[in-house]
Amino acid sequence: MNKQAWIARAAELGIAELEIYEELSEKREVTWFEGRMDTFVTSSVLGTSLRGIADGKTANLALEKVDDAKMDEALALLREQAAVKPSGDADELRAPEETEEVEAADDWVTPTMDEIAKALAELEKALAAADSRVTQVTELGWSEGKSVRTIVNSKGLDVRDGGRSQILYAGVAVSENGEVKSGYRVEAVRDLKKLDYAAFAAKAAEDAVHQLGAAPVQSGSYPVIFERRAMTSIFSALTDMFSGERIGQGISPLKDAADTAIFSDKITVADDPRCPDALSIANYDDEGCPTRRKLLVENGVFRQALHNTRSAKRMKTVSTGNGFKAGYASAVGIRPMNCSILPGEKSLEEMMKDMGSGLVITKLSGLHAGLNHTTTDFSLLCSGYVVENGERGRDAALITVAGNFLDLMKTVVDVGSDLEWEYHRIAAPSIRFASCAISGK
Amino acid sequence: MLNKTDLARYLALCLASEADFAEIYEEEEVSETVVSLNREVQDVVRAVKSGAGIRLYKGTQSVYGFTNTLDDAHLLPIIDDLRSALTKTDRTVAVDLEEVRVENKNPVKISFEDVPLADRVEFVFRAEAAAKAADPRIVKTQGRGLNVRQSVRIASADSTGRGKVVDDTRVRTRLMIEAFAAENGNFQSGGYAPGAGKGLEYWEERTPESVGEEAARSAVVMLSAKDCPSGKMPVVIDNEFGGVIFHEACGHSLEATGVAKNQSVFTGKLGQQIAAPCVSAVDDGTIPGAWGSENVDDEGNPQKKRVLIENGILKSYMIDRLNGRRMGMEPTGSARRESYRYEPTSRMSNTFICVGTDSFESLFEGIERGLYAKRMGGGSVNPLTGEFNFSVREGWLIENGKITCPVKGASLIGTGQEILLNIDKVSDNLARGQGMCGSSSGSIPTDVGQPAIRVSSITVGGTANE
Known part of the structure; x- marks a missing residue:
């Protein structure tokens, strides 16, 4: 693609500014089933998206086949789009900005196909041997990906960013007395040769075995601890409340909440795309804006919304460097990147002791549907275990937990110390709450 | 091309x-x-x-x-x-x-x-x-x-x-x-x-x-919705997108993806009673102009109408070519994928419970206290265990056989095996609704559907402290 030719031609056709975003992603994945390779997937995909500004309005177009000879056709689509947009609502393309880039830790060791096969074979055996109740290794796979993003625009911006990851995942089925349950484990693995197979297998099996014999508890209001995995999943699902776009549109529950207490004063939330402890980092967002660390919530008080260039302009502020796309083909949206509830002092065990009796929720299901993003009302299938005299008691399943997230976050008793990024971009430690409605028997 | x-x-x-x-x-x-x-x-x-x-x-x-x-x-x-x-x-x-x-x-x-x-x-x-x-x-x-x-x-x-x-x-x-x-x-x-x-x-x-x-x-x-009460109760689920219950609670578990590897609760159950006798259900990718229709599946085989359940008896799975090999069965034209970025696997097309004979009004008769789920949200299922959950977008309380007031924050949970057997009435107002279904071969358009049905007992999760 002759990018400068596209930019020049766009200007001739009345598209005053043009941005060309390219993403090249490469993936390799091997899955394993019953003693041999089940599937192997390899791919290389290049996606290009154009963002143009014509007559003070913005237009987007994504292409997978870029043909310089068909430049005019593509640019005409941008013009047609600009014509249906309201006036005075243009995105601003970014000019180059000074920033000191952070180097991501590059200690990923890429295994050969033989090494992957050997590791998966051993891991399958370890999973089968992890517990006598394991009846099947239902899923086992290795996936690695690399992506490079480049952003070039008519203001002279030319930045490049990228990332990579290697993920190992496994699922097991366990059975006892005719009851079948499943367990799952995902881990980011920098060097497959250094993996502790037995420990990985034990965690996958443990996840399933705990659910055996798990039964509903009586419906009622319980003191609860959302264990970090459950806390991470509900917090992740609701971080769109911080979107400057949704706030500006009046559909975020934080629409009138600037500088007010929205959570308990025990809660501080940071978004840090350059966080060295997280799985991946970004020096720039998908508009080429340099990223930076900021506190979204400080001791319970809502301090900062997340912005891309457009939402910042509408709300008369500056971009926070959170203008990320959902994929190369989508328009620039707003997404947190390495966003976390900062950890507290106590371990999960200490919080259980303090709570005395109640419930620990370890897993939440149905987050894509059981949440109201306008009100933060939720009603979700969950599982976990009962706490009695501060100790882990029987396992609980087929229960629902329901409430309002904003209300719940005002009743924080303690924030745990167990924050772990694992493979997530949004993470939370375990949190103990005064009480929550549980529906079971 | x-x-x-x-x-x-x-x-x-x-x-x-x-x-x-x-x-x-x-x-x-x-x-x-x-x-x-x-x-x-x-x-x-x-x-x-x-x-x-x-x-x-x-x-x-x-x-x-x-x-x-x-x-x-x-x-x-x-x-x-x-x-x-x-x-x-x-x-x-x-x-x-x-x-x-x-x-x-x-x-x-x-x-x-x-x-x-x-x-x-x-x-x-x-x-x-x-x-x-x-x-x-x-x-x-x-x-x-x-x-x-x-x-x-x-x-x-x-x-x-x-x-x-x-x-x-x-x-x-x-x-x-x-x-x-x-x-x-x-x-x-x-x-x-x-x-x-x-x-x-x-x-x-x-x-x-x-x-x-x-x-x-x-x-x-x-x-004007109140908080939804919790607990086990009879639930009437209306037509159209209400069919998401069958999609989640049963449909996914009939896909060969899980069945072939013995990872579905319905593996090995062909010919057996898996639902109440009033329940028949099909997956039909041939309905002209339907959201989940196509002329051929993503392996190039003609789309078909598959009778999944007839009067409660399991009649067919949904099978793609690869899983057909594992199962020793013919593919049913059920291979679908989001795009070239996904390997296809067995998926649903337009899946619905067939029209019944009960009148809509009769579904509410005799219910002292229950939930009428007029509009469903989405849900999910674990095919291995059959456990499902889904959200109710618009729910109403049923009291003494009458629809009384709207309730919010309801979710329905249970297992597919159980709910299929607990359907005790199927009405005559069949309609389909549209959705996007996510699974290993990506996000694809599927119709869900049913006439209004009554399930004698489902666990309802709600926010009301009662």
């Missing part, structure tokens, strides 16, 4: 390995979503995607590669990687591709690509305007207008060189309207999102105004 000669050449190369089957799936997709807020266009997301996925089988092993640069320089290295993964040989196979022509059961009268963008935007604006006008308490409207054309060419050959090539084009249109209602500091939303496997002519039979009005109605109702 790749021509027949190139396809045959690439397939022959693929078969110079221990592979016994090779397939090339090529796709070009033009999609456009108009995103609007209060009748102002926020974004138009238009994407033209094109690429190909190449798949080789050796028995029940499968290798898959994909790229969107369709020339020798990019395709040959992928083919080489795939052959290596299944062991290369120097076998030469002369591939002969028969061109298969299929009847187009989903003809399009008005293609969105032939209509100016401003006209496509107008459909969204009309729906939003109707929502706004429906009630003074509607303070905000969000609209999305989606139009897609996906053209696919699927070529495959076995190790003898015998093969076929088939083309299909899938066109879809959908309006997704969200209305926000406010009153005395209470803020609620309601949504409606119908669509079809048709061109823009669909909006003549189902007007955009009717879509906006329904979204507004649902939002306004929720303003």
Whole structure:
């Protein structure tokens, strides 16, 4: 693609500014089933998206086949789009900005196909041997990906960013007395040769075995601890409340909440795309804006919304460097990147002791549907275990937990110390709450 | 699109390995979503995607590669990687591709690509305007207008060189309207999102105004909703998108993806009673113009109507080619995928519980206290255990056989095995609703559907402290 030719031609056709975003992603994945390779997937995909500004309005177009000879056709689509947009609502393309880039830790060791096969074979055996109740290794796979993003625009911006990851995942089925349950484990693995197979297998099996014999508890209001995995999943699902776009549109529950207490004063939330402890980092967002660390919530008080260039302009502020796309083909949206509830002092065990009796929720299901993003009302299938005299008691399943997230976050008793990024971009430690409605028997 | 000669050449190369089957799936997709807020266009997301996925089988092993640069320089290295993964040989196979022509059961009268963008935007604006006008308490409207054309060419050959090539084009249109209602500091939303496997002519039979009005109605109702009570109770689930219950609680567990590996609660249950005798259900990918229809599946086999359950007896699974091999059964034309970036697997198309004989009113008779789920949200299931959950977008309390007041924050949980046996009434108002179904081969359009049904007992999760 002759990018400068596209930019020049766009200007001739009345598209005053043009941005060309390219993403090249490469993936390799091997899955394993019953003693041999089940599937192997390899791919290389290049996606290009154009963002143009014509007559003070913005237009987007994504292409997978870029043909310089068909430049005019593509640019005409941008013009047609600009014509249906309201006036005075243009995105601003970014000019180059000074920033000191952070180097991501590059200690990923890429295994050969033989090494992957050997590791998966051993891991399958370890999973089968992890517990006598394991009846099947239902899923086992290795996936690695690399992506490079480049952003070039008519203001002279030319930045490049990228990332990579290697993920190992496994699922097991366990059975006892005719009851079948499943367990799952995902881990980011920098060097497959250094993996502790037995420990990985034990965690996958443990996840399933705990659910055996798990039964509903009586419906009622319980003191609860959302264990970090459950806390991470509900917090992740609701971080769109911080979107400057949704706030500006009046559909975020934080629409009138600037500088007010929205959570308990025990809660501080940071978004840090350059966080060295997280799985991946970004020096720039998908508009080429340099990223930076900021506190979204400080001791319970809502301090900062997340912005891309457009939402910042509408709300008369500056971009926070959170203008990320959902994929190369989508328009620039707003997404947190390495966003976390900062950890507290106590371990999960200490919080259980303090709570005395109640419930620990370890897993939440149905987050894509059981949440109201306008009100933060939720009603979700969950599982976990009962706490009695501060100790882990029987396992609980087929229960629902329901409430309002904003209300719940005002009743924080303690924030745990167990924050772990694992493979997530949004993470939370375990949190103990005064009480929550549980529906079971 | 790749021509027949190139396809045959690439397939022959693929078969110079221990592979016994090779397939090339090529796709070009033009999609456009108009995103609007209060009748102002926020974004138009238009994407033209094109690429190909190449798949080789050796028995029940499968290798898959994909790229969107369709020339020798990019395709040959992928083919080489795939052959290596299944062991290369120097076998030469002369591939002969028969061109298969299929009847187009989903003809399009008005293609969105032939209509100016401003006209496509107008459909969204009309729906939003109707929502706004429906009630003074509607303070905000969000609209999305989606139009897609996906053209696919699927070529495959076995190790003898015998093969076929088939083309299909899938066109879809959908309006997704969200209305926000406010009153005395209470803020609620309601949504409606119908669509079809048709061109823009669909909006003549189902007007955009009717879509906006329904979204507004649902939002306004929720303003007076109380917290939903919890516990086990009888539940009446209405038609259309209410069919998501069957989709989640049963449909996914009948996909060969899980069944073939003994990872479904319904593995080995063909011919057995898995549902109440009043329940029959089908998955039918041949309904003309339906959201989940297509002429051929994503392996190039003709779409079919599959009777899944007849009077409570399990009659068929949904089977793709690879899992058919594992199960020793014929594929049922059920292989689907989001795009060339996904290997296909067995998926649903238009899945619904068949029409029953009970009147809608009779479903409420004798219920002292229960839930009427008028509009369902989404849900999910673990096929291995059958455990499902889904949310109720618009629920009403049933008291002494009457629908009384709206309730919010309800979710339904249980296991598929149990709920199918607990359906005790099936009414006569069959209708289908549209959704996007996510699974290992990506996000695909599927219809769910049913007449209103009554389940004698489901665990309802709610927020009311009672």
